[in-house]
Amino acid sequence: MTRRRTQAFGPLGWRLLGAFIVVALSSVLTLTVAALIGTDRGLAATERASRQQTAARVADAAARGYPAEGGWASADLTAARALADAAGAQLMIRDATGAMVWPGRAPAGAGMGHGGQSATGGAVNAPVLVTGRTVGTVNLIFATAPTTDGRSVAWQWVAAAGTVALLVAFAVGGYVVWRLNAPLVVMIRAARAFTGGDRTARAHLDAVGELGELGDAVDAMADQVVHTEQVRRQHAADIAHELRTPLAALQAGLEELRDGLQPADPARLAGLHDQSLRLGRVVEDLAELSAAESAALSLRPADVELADIVARATDGQETHLRSAGLHVHRDLHPPVNVHADPDRLHQAVTNLLTNATRYCRPGDQVHIRVDAVDQQARIQITDTGPGIGPAELPHVFDRLWRGADHRSVTGAGIGLAVVRELVTAHGGTIHATSRPGHGTTFTIGLPLATAPQQRRL
Known part of the structure; x- marks a missing residue:
């Protein structure tokens, strides 16, 4: 068995990739714009x-050049002018009254902005303090706005980082989409091939996680469909065989009577009648199985006492059990109330007892027990017959299964399949345990009846 890989992108893959690209692009652009704005600010x-x-x-240099006597008229502003020139700014100094000190004189307040900054945003102010007293204000007017060199570098780096992040997002998104979409494409192709008649088509996915489990589940489902088809074909062959034998006997007998080869005496007619009865039993078993499979639609449930149903079913089969040489022991423990269809449960128990008469040997014991265990009603029918082999035990409830020694056993192998359908329709369970040479036990579990007021709720 080989694992398949594919790089094909279907419509879903392209939509997923488009969604990844949109999300990645919007995220990278948002982060880039936010980084650029933050860096600029x-x-x-x-x-x-x-x-x-x-x-x-x-301002500190101007304060150092401010004389103790004479005021701004005799101040030495050489150091202050040198610092302003080195910073590439125009120097303006005003005294405490707002009159221009340097350069020249201007009306008080001219050129000043609010909050220590000019109206153009290119000027900054600082007070001139001498012995703790403000004697004036320094105003630096820069020729240009704050330098853009650092901003340009930051923009270049942020743009480069955004581009790289976007490319990485595209690559990762494409890979993730491929890992998600490729298994789906393989499963679609396998499903279409299987639907088209290729019963060997399987996905055989090389995937991990839920996609791998889904691929395995699809393959298992295909295997089950193939198995079911094989079983149905085998069932059809078995049914044809079951019908062919009595039909052939009837046809041969009637042809002999028609051609006058055999007299139409009571013995000959009785033989033909037995063959018709056998044919009728096969048809009746098939009809019974069909009805059991749709039992959930035809149940008439009621609150019933399980021990009473089992007792009546046992009484009805008592004669057949004794005729087969079996010894029956009852261990019924009422009250065990269930909400079920009494006729269907009677039919299920009858089928189990009929199965015992077919497979058990004269002198074997049959123990019938009814009780309640773990909040569940239970029916156990145990025999001391030859038992069922481990290889055959999983198939006891299959349709038309009669075991390895089916040629020595009458019936079409439908009874236990009917029992399973009836029990399942009641929401119950049934399973069989057996030890070859030591007998078999069939156990039916049914939900206990709830109180009437609880059911009304």
Whole structure:
């Protein structure tokens, strides 16, 4: 068995890939824009802080050049002008009244912005303090907005990182979509081939996780369908065989009577009648199985005492059991109430007892027990017959199964299949245990009846 791989992308794969691309693209673009805006604002804030520090240093230099006598008229502003020129800014100094000190004179308040910054956003202010007293204000006017060099570098790096992230997202998304879509494509092809008549078509997926389990489940389902078809064909052959034998005997007998080869005496007619009865039993068994398979649609449930049903079924089979030389022992423990169809349960117990008469030997024991175990009603029918082999035990409830020695046993092998269908229709379970040479036990489990008021709820 080989495992299949494929790189084919179906419509679902392309839709998944498109969804991955949209999500990745939107995520990368959102993060890129947020990073760029944050970087831009951070650089701008850093530049403003740097200019403010420069203004503070210029103001400090102006304070050092401010004389004790004579005021701003005799101040030495050489150091302050040098610092402003080094920073590439135009220096303006005003005294405490707002009058221009450097360069020249201007009306009070001219060129000043609000909050220590000019209206254009390219100027910063700093007070000039001498002995703790504000004697003026330094105003630095920069020729350009905050430098864009750092911003350009940041934009380049963020754009490069976003591009790489987007490519990685595309690659990872494509791989994930391929891993998701490829097994689905394989299963679709296998299912179509199987539906088209190729009963050997299987997915044989090389996948892990839920997709691998799904592929295995699809293959197991296909195997079960093939097995079911084989079983049905075998059942059809077995049914044809069961019908062919009495039909052939009837046809031969009637031809002999028609051609006058045999007299139409009571013995000959009785033989033909027996063959017709055998044919009728096969047809009746098949009809019974069909009815049992649809029993859930025809149940007439009621609150019944399970021990009474089993007792009546046993009484009805008592004669047949004794004729087969079997010794019956009853161990019934009422009350065991169930909500079930009494006629269907009677039929199930009857079929089990009939099965015992067919397979048990004269002198064997049959023990019938009814009790309640673990909140479940239980019927156990145990015999001391030859038992069932381990290879045959799993097939006891199959249709038309009669075991290895079926030629020595009458019946069409439908009775136990009917029992399983009837029990399952009641929501119960049935299983068989056996030890070859030591007998077989059939156990039926049924839900106990709930109280009337609980059922009405």
